[in-house]
Amino acid sequence: MGEAEALAHAILEVKERIIRCTTCNNMTDVDPCAICSDPRRDPSVICVVEEAFNIPTIEQTRDFKGMYHVLLGALSPLKGIGPQDIDVAGLVKRLSPGGVHEVIVATNPNVEGEATASYIAQQIHPLGIRITRLAFGLPVGGDLEYADQVTMSKALEGRREI
């Protein structure tokens, strides 16, 4: 086998091994994924993200110890992606047995992410579970002077006690 061929085989093998976690939709080689099967993690908090590649960004902080749910996209009317095309049903199903007391919505801070968050809130509110949205902060290293009205008002909304 030539080097190029070996590489092609290796890539193919990796691709074949990568599956979706049937619990949270994360990309994984074992099902359930390492996060879902980790007994040290807190199953009472679920953080909702648009894509599996958003998980490492949150994991990097080491501040979040709960579980995840990957929506596999965001509402995107111009691409014809509506409520039925993202996995909110899977999330609601995970919530119905009880035991989850907070859902953190970490969709992108843009128009599509907000519409998605609004849809999730609409679906979860009847269950009476606390639902929070990631704060839209001011970028660290930026200057207040340059924050526009949207960023500033969202930052005000997300303020906390010090």
Next chain:
Amino acid sequence: MKLERTEAIVLHTWPSRERDKMVVFLTPDHGKVKGWAYGARGIRSRFGAALEPLAKIRVGYAERESEEAVRIESAELIRSLFPAQQNLVSSIAATYIAETVDTFASSGDPAELIYRLLDRSTEALLGDVAVQSVVAYVEVWMLRLAGIFPSTKNCMQCGEPMGRPLRFDVKQEGFICESCATRDAFVISNDVADELVAIGSTPVAEYASRAISPATIFEVRSLAGSIRRSFLGHELKSFEVLASVIAR
């Protein structure tokens, strides 16, 4: 390289390359303009929320010889639609309005009336209005401004003035008088005909704050939809998604 500074409303953006955005915006004097916003995807981008869909902005851009897309130099927010876009139905409706305008407005030519329609209708969404009425208003007016909406005054066949009830010929996509009407014509209810008149003579914010029965608005939208689809040969991409959130 020519520098332009103008008011504009963002219609549509999409990510391009690692950190850039492609932005299509509508200007009163130059119609639709497509431009690169370099670095706009960065979390610390100097453009902030100014290049989000439906933002009303003051934009500075440079036209480059022999290139289709301009280079966006600056964009300051005049009015953000974000407060309305945090509501599911308003957000999807705003996207649908933007797609409607994007589909019918052309590049290069002045588009003052279309600009005003987009400006006033998106501003209306920030207030306490019936979202479906704003949508119907835009659907009808966009077809009017594009010269596609048929006359409701004179018969398309014989040119004679028409009385009530109006009749719509589905094959010919136009209003037709009683004597010219064939089996392809159906009667438009007077309620729907009244709404067409009101849409033509009322500012959008005022129109959308009146109480109108959902059934009547649905019929107005169906009529506009039939004319639009027969002209375009297809439906707008966000139409179904809007229908699915309105139905909830």
